Amino acid sequence: MSNNDKTKVLFAAFECAPFLKTGGLGDVAGALPAALKSDDTDCRVILPLLSQIPAEYKEKMQYVENYYVDLGWRSQYCGLFTLRKGGVMYYFLDNEYYFKRAGIYGEFDDGERVAFFSKAVLETVRHICGTFAPDIIHANDWHTALIPVFLREQYNGDPLYDHIKTVFTIHNLKFQGQYNPMMTGEVLGLAGTPAEGQMCHDDAVNFLQGAVIYADAVTTVSPTYADEICGQGCGEGLEGLFQSRRYKLSGIINGIDRKSYDPETDKAIAVNYNADTLDKKEENKLALQREMGLFEDPDCPVFAMVGRLTKQKGANLLTDLLPEFMHRYMQVVVLGTGESEYEQALGSFAYTSGGKISARIAFDEGLARRIYAGADVFMMPSEFEPCGLAQMIAMRYGTLPLVRETGGLKDTVTGYWDAGEHANGFSFKNFDTIGLRNCTDLALDLWFNHKDTWRKLQRNAVSMDYSWDASAEEYRNLYRSLL
Ligand code: ADP
Numbered sequence: 001m002s003n004n005d006k007t008k009v010l011f012a013a014f015e016c017a018p019f020l021k022t023g024g025l026g027d028v029a030g031a032l033p034a035a036l037k038s039d040d041t042d043c044r045v046i047l048p049l050l051s052q053i054p055a056e057y058k059e060k061m062q063y064v065e066n067y068y069v070d071l072g073w074r075s076q077y078c079g080l081f082t083l084r085k086g087g088v089m090y091y092f093l094d095n096e097y098y099f100k101r102a103g104i105y106g107e108f109d110d111g112e113r114v115a116f117f118s119k120a121v122l123e124t125v126r127h128i129c130g131t132f133a134p135d136i137i138h139a140n141d142w143h144t145a146l147i148p149v150f151l152r153e154q155y156n157g158d159p160l161y162d163h164i165k166t167v168f169t170i171h172n173l174k175f176q177g178q179y180n181p182m183m184t185g186e187v188l189g190l191a192g193t194p195a196e197g198q199m200c201h202d203d204a205v206n207f208l209q210g211a212v213i214y215a216d217a218v219t220t221v222s223p224t225y226a227d228e229i230c231g232q233g234c235g236e237g238l239e240g241l242f243q244s245r246r247y248k249l250s251g252i253i254n255g256i257d258r259k260s261y262d263p264e265t266d267k268a269i270a271v272n273y274n275a276d277t278l279d280k281k282e283e284n285k286l287a288l289q290r291e292m293g294l295f296e297d298p299d300c301p302v303f304a305m306v307g308r309l310t311k312q313k314g315a316n317l318l319t320d321l322l323p324e325f326m327h328r329y330m331q332v333v334v335l336g337t338g339e340s341e342y343e344q345a346l347g348s349f350a351y352t353s354g355g356k357i358s359a360r361i362a363f364d365e366g367l368a369r370r371i372y373a374g375a376d377v378f379m380m381p382s383e384f385e386p387c388g389l390a391q392m393i394a395m396r397y398g399t400l401p402l403v404r405e406t407g408g409l410k411d412t413v414t415g416y417w418d419a420g421e422h423a424n425g426f427s428f429k430n431f432d433t434i435g436l437r438n439c440t441d442l443a444l445d446l447w448f449n450h451k452d453t454w455r456k457l458q459r460n461a462v463s464m465d466y467s468w469d470a471s472a473e474e475y476r477n478l479y480r481s482l483l
Contacts, residue, residue: 007479009036009043010134012121014114014143015104016045016090019053022104024387025141025171028221028254033088035255035472041479044132046124048117049081049092051100057083061092067127069120071112072189078120080127091128093120111179112187114207118146122155129160136479138167142177145211146188152214153193165482167475168215170208171386173229173236177207212241216482218249219475221387222408226251234384252475253411254387255468261372261393268369275462278398278455281373288374291367292358294331301447302331303440304375304399306368307390309338309346309361314381314404317436319345324437326353330444333375334359335367372397377426377443381436385409391425395461400454401425402439412466417442421453424461 015021017030029045036043049058061081068075079094093099098113107113121144125134139147148166155161184205185191199210212218220226226249229235230242242249259265264274270287273280282298289296303325309315318334319342325332326349334346334357346359360367372378378394380403387408391401395412403409405427415427417439426443428435446454 006040006042007136007476007483008132008134009033009041009136009138009479010121010125010132011036011043011045011138011140012047012118012144012147013045013140014048014117015050016047019047019057019090020050020104023172024221024254024389027389028169028171029140031255031257031468032472032475034086035468036475037087038472038476041476042132044089044091046091046093046121048099049079049094050104051096052104053092057085065127066094067123069116069123070189071116071119072185072187076116076120078123080124089132091124093117093124095120111177111183111207114143114177115146115188118144119150119154121147122150122161125164126160133160134164135483136165136167138169138475139211139215140169141171142175142208142211144168145177145207147211148214148216149190149195149199149207149210150188153190153195165216165479166214167217167219167478167482168211170218170220170229173208173220173238173386176209176236176238178204179207181205206238209238209241212238212245212249216248217478218245219478220249220251222253222385222411223251224410225384225386225407228384228407250478251411252471252478253408253466254389255471256389256392256396256466258396258467261369261396263373263397266369266373268366269373270370273373273398275398275459278458278462281376281398284370284374285376286374288333288370289331291370292333292360293355294333294358295355300329300331301376301444302333302374303377303379303402303443304333304335304371305379306335306371307380309334309336309342311339312383312385313338314379314383314431314436315339315342317381317431317433318379319349320433321437321440322346322349322357325440326356328440328444329448330356330440332357333371335362335364335371337361337363372399375399376447377402379436380404380409381428381431382406382409383431388412392464392466395424395464395466398458398462400443400457400461402443403427404431404435405429406431412464414460415439416446416457421456422460423457424464425457 013029
């Protein structure tokens, strides 16, 4: 298929690894577009030229041209730069007033900054359409939520734009872009349009709400989370909106970088291994026990947690149960930072446990990898989890996930309780200590009394394909369904 016949996807995000990343959105924007490129799809990425992007990338960018972008009554400069990296074409939009700031987010005028970016993305289509006329614009999170709104309200009837379909993906529902409704006319130039009425929620204009209403398809990062946000108390105030747009809402699970997270080549771990040499995990376990000050014992199962120490991640359930766990034949390793009550509780349990519990309050990529390799069980008893990457990484390393059945955890982990030897981990339903305790006891029973079944579960876990390729195919199917 020639490049002209391919479906052209313009992927818009405010951050993108390796240029700039503050969270999961940056990871997805950095990995998904390359995976989306295929025989029938071309994907290019469009980003703001934020001043925090390192000079090594800026120096390689090519200036193309500049033009002016109308935003409400303002007309603002926009410079266009390009950079090709890893087979992907990146467009960077420059405006020093909006993007040369001390912080990436948290500026007094974030609403206006993201509105400018969204409008500039659409205006840029006019300037790149000779080589790349998008069929789909894929917007991500509240920073780009105005793209579907502006497209329908301000470009309607323009033949260059009428055929363009929009996909809006929610990575983080906590941030929605809520501002004084005055902004709708003053800054967005949407006064008197249907959008003005539709985007207001609790006396505020809500950018994300606008995207959910105006986009042709809305996705979030796992099918179960897509269901959950329609339910009472799980949609950050937008449950009703999601229910009414359920017909166009779906969930597509994120992938992990299988090259980087590969126990066969991972340089951070003590001994490399693969699906056929899982018994080498034992050497990694002994090394981990040594590193973390636990007593060295290959027979004692190591339960691990790596992540933000917050209630969302179930840190409260773990700290409530540690006094009991101290009396079981098991060890607990925790790596993370977060709320001080959990950091302090973990520190003092570790101090008094006599080598059964160990906690490192830090962000340490290398240690995280050694924990994935050396632990036997990886705990994620989350209250909610839009997708979750850590459970997929743990499986890649043959470490059985023990999770609460929520969001992406439910979609990726099949629990032993329900699936027996077809399981790839352990899971429990209710977000309480009873659930976590029972599930832990089930895992302990399997570890001590059914070693062969344990190995089967490990094999099931390492053979799961949580690559970006699988996610990309689902996104491509979604795009096709819209054209
Ligand atoms: P989140 O909701 O925090 O994005 P995920 O499970 O999706 O949770 O991703 C968390 C990622 O960050 C995983 O790759 C995990 O290994 C890593 N991580 C989290 N906390 C730490 C830490 N303290 N040290 C090293 N890596 C960490």
